[in-house]
Amino acid sequence: MRKRLQKQKLSSLIKKLxxxxxxxxxxxxxxxxxxxxxxxxxxxxxxxxxxxYSPKKYIFKQSESMYDYTIQDSGKVTVxxxxxxxxxxxxxxxxxxxxxxxxxxxFYSGKYKDSYILRRLENSVLIGLACTEPSTNCFCTSLGNSxxxxxxxxIMMADAGSFYFVKGITEKxxxxxxxxxxxxxxxxxxxxxxxxxxxxxxxxxxxxxIDVTAxxxxxxxxxxxxxxxxxxxxxxxxxxxxxNCPTCTCFDVADxxxxxxxxxxxxxxxxxxxxxxxLHASGHNPRSTSEERLRQRVMHKYQxxxxxxxxxxxxxxxxxxxxxxxxxxxxxxxxxxxxxVDNGEE
Amino acid sequence: xxxxxxxxxxxQNPYIPFFGKLTDIIDESHxxxxxxxxxxxxxxxxxxIPGQFxxxxxxxxxxxxxxxxxxxxxxxxxxxCIANTGIVTNKIHQMKVGEFIGVRGPxxxxxxxxxxxxKNIVIVAGxxxxxxxxxxIEYYFRNKNDFNKLEVLYxxxxxxxxxxxxxxxxxxxxxxxxxxxxxxKPEKGWDGNTGFVCNLVDKNYSDSSEILFHCAASERExxxxxxxxxxxxxxxxxxxxxxxxxxxxxVYLSLENHMKCGIGKCGHCNCGSKYVCQDxxxxxWKELKTMEKEY
Numbered sequence: 255m256r257k258r259l260q261k262q263k264l265s266s267l268i269k270k271l272x273x274x275x276x277x278x279x280x281x282x283x284x285x286x287x288x289x290x291x292x293x294x295x296x297x298x299x300x301x302x303x304x305x306x307y308s309p310k311k312y313i314f315k316q317s318e319s320m321y322d323y324t325i326q327d328s329g330k331v332t333v334x335x336x337x338x339x340x341x342x343x344x345x346x347x348x349x350x351x352x353x354x355x356x357x358x359x360x361f362y363s364g365k366y367k368d369s370y371i372l373r374r375l376e377n378s379v380l381i382g383l384a385c386t387e388p389s390t391n392c393f394c395t396s397l398g399n400s401x402x403x404x405x406x407x408x409i410m411m412a413d414a415g416s417f418y419f420v421k422g423i424t425e426k427x428x429x430x431x432x433x434x435x436x437x438x439x440x441x442x443x444x445x446x447x448x449x450x451x452x453x454x455x456x457x458x459x460x461x462x463x464i465d466v467t468a469x470x471x472x473x474x475x476x477x478x479x480x481x482x483x484x485x486x487x488x489x490x491x492x493x494x495x496x497x498n499c500p501t502c503t504c505f506d507v508a509d510x511x512x513x514x515x516x517x518x519x520x521x522x523x524x525x526x527x528x529x530x531x532x533l534h535a536s537g538h539n540p541r542s543t544s545e546e547r548l549r550q551r552v553m554h555k556y557q558x559x560x561x562x563x564x565x566x567x568x569x570x571x572x573x574x575x576x577x578x579x580x581x582x583x584x585x586x587x588x589x590x591x592x593x594x595v596d597n598g599e600e
Numbered sequence: 601x602x603x604x605x606x607x608x609x610x611x612q613n614p615y616i617p618f619f620g621k622l623t624d625i626i627d628e629s630h631x632x633x634x635x636x637x638x639x640x641x642x643x644x645x646x647x648x649i650p651g652q653f654x655x656x657x658x659x660x661x662x663x664x665x666x667x668x669x670x671x672x673x674x675x676x677x678x679x680x681c682i683a684n685t686g687i688v689t690n691k692i693h694q695m696k697v698g699e700f701i702g703v704r705g706p707x708x709x710x711x712x713x714x715x716x717x718x719k720n721i722v723i724v725a726g727x728x729x730x731x732x733x734x735x736x737i738e739y740y741f742r743n744k745n746d747f748n749k750l751e752v753l754y755x756x757x758x759x760x761x762x763x764x765x766x767x768x769x770x771x772x773x774x775x776x777x778x779x780x781x782x783x784x785k786p787e788k789g790w791d792g793n794t795g796f797v798c799n800l801v802d803k804n805y806s807d808s809s810e811i812l813f814h815c816a817a818s819e820r821e822x823x824x825x826x827x828x829x830x831x832x833x834x835x836x837x838x839x840x841x842x843x844x845x846x847x848x849x850x851v852y853l854s855l856e857n858h859m860k861c862g863i864g865k866c867g868h869c870n871c872g873s874k875y876v877c878q879d880x881x882x883x884x885w886k887e888l889k890t891m892e893k894e895y
Contacts, residue, residue, distance in 0.1 A: 320616075325700075329700055333702075365878070369614070370613075370615075504866060505867070506860060509660050519615075524860075524866070531858070532858050532894075535685045535686045536830055538830060538831060540857060540871070553892075554870065557873070558870070561872075561873035562873055
């Protein structure tokens with residue numbers, strides 16, 4: 255299903271969509287950063303590079319209640335599962351973040367299904383946007399991804415000048431277009447060319463390139479190398495890289511009480527860069543040094559999830575590099591890994 | 601065991617516990633207690649493999665993984681033996697009979713007990729490492745005809761921290777069963793073995809394992825060794841087993857990485873490509889050799 259959406263019609267589309275769902279899109283915050291927030295109709299920013307923050311927080315919430323408990327006078331405990339059924343439409347998701355959501359979807363499925371996240375995904379329509387402009391830290395092509403990938407989206411949009419080229423990908427996406435057909439126009443025969451044009455110009459503009467796909471299944475051989483120390487010496491273990499990573503899935507679980515008999519069981523994002531993340535009750539810590547923790551983050555993304563799910567859990571968005579307060583660059587680490595792997599193979 | 605189960609729908613939320621009543625609490629040692637939890641209606645049947653664990657919740661305090669010491673189907677109850685070491689276990693220790701505790705599980709792979717049939721089982725436990733192994737011992741006695749001999753090698757810090765004292769007395773009296781205990785340092789009133797538990801698997805130690813060192817070589821070849829204890833303890837055991845070229849695929853260990861969710865999602869127990877809560881907590885020594893040393 256191919257359509258055109260004239261740019262001046264965007265606000266009427268959002269207005270219409272807001273009738274039965276929360277619409278979330280990139281907007282400029284008062285801190286002068288682009289972030290995904292619930293929007294009205296005017297302020298949506300669908301141009302420029304990807305946002306500083308990913309839309310991950312609308313699928314895997316930064317903090318959420320898992321259930322409420324009540325202790326009755328008899329001592330019996332009842333629990334009420336937290337169950338969100340609100341519909342949401344997330345718009346302007348760049349292909350890197352779509353890949354991340356696809357990864358999360360697979361990760362939180364499997365033998366045990368994370369009801370909260372999968373339910374939220376079921377209730378979401380994801381509208382992707384072809385990426386026209388990389389940020390200075392972007393390296394998606396190094397992972398074999400492209401700025402116009404549609405994987406994970408229900409609808410894909412691409413900026414074609416005066417209008418957006420719109421493609422319905424899933425049934426859910428096609429239905430949304432169908433329900434709003436008077437806002438869209440029919441597409442012309444060669445509209446789809448905008449995707450290859452964007453791909454060409456955007457890929458050319460990506461500064462960072464290293465063929466990570468050639469390192470698939472080989473990153474593990476750098477486990478015992480000395481490259482980790484070089485970076486851990488300056489790393490402050492703040493965890494900003496993990497909190498801003500669209501594929502980081504770790505969380506901590508805790509209880510909090512509202513009164514003597516009531517409270518909730520909740521979870522919050524957690525980071526493997528924290529000393530306490532792996533601390534045993536006995537005091538023993540399997541990853542007690544910064545070096546081991548930094549290695550864990552990199553190994554997990556480029557080797558462990560390859561072993562577990564046959565895919566990298568990095569989309570090349572470059573946010574970890576962008577937010578690092580001491581300037582640790584993932585590309586630099588990958589280049590070092592490549593050197594270790596290449597030397598090992600000689 | 602898993603293959604017959606239907607894949608759960610996303611509405612079967614795996615994070616939600618059920619609440620069971622504490623029917624009995626017994627002091628075990630000065631830092632450990634036994635807790636019997638009655639399974640509520642609808643949850644009476646537990647499909648359990650020795651070595652698996654449960655997530656226990658105290659509302660308002662927190663949730664922790666605790667291995668199951670025994671499942672008693674006729675009483676519809678679970679036995680957890682818990683040491684008072686952290687915030688949640690401390691709160692559990694203050695709980696009284698009649699109070700309710702949250703339970704979900706069992707999780708993890710458990711020991712591949714089917715593979716042990718027809719073999720001798722040597723259990724090596726340090727401190728509260730004997731708690732999860734109790735379920736193996738109970739399984740052994742309930743299915744005695746399936747197995748050969750059982751030997752329990754146990755090390756405690758001091759006599760006051762010895763657990764399952766009474767049980768060990770009765771285990772000793774049973775056919776084909778031996779128990780050896782050691783405490784870390786000599787102490788007044790203790791006339792048994794002293795030194796770490798790794799002595800008991802040392803070929804040069806006077807009171808070393810019967811099955812490994814004082815039986816025919818064919819017995820040793822038909823033996824599995826199960827080790828549970830802190831990393832520093834099991835590493836010393838493995839060193840001793842290395843010395844006698846004991847086969848690494850006949851040794852099983854339980855790892856105890858920090859866990860939060862129990863179902864391989866929260867990431868805390870991640871060790872290389874494994875999630876200890878799901879792929880473990882039981883690993884063979886052979887597997888362990890291929891894993892990153894992050895346990």
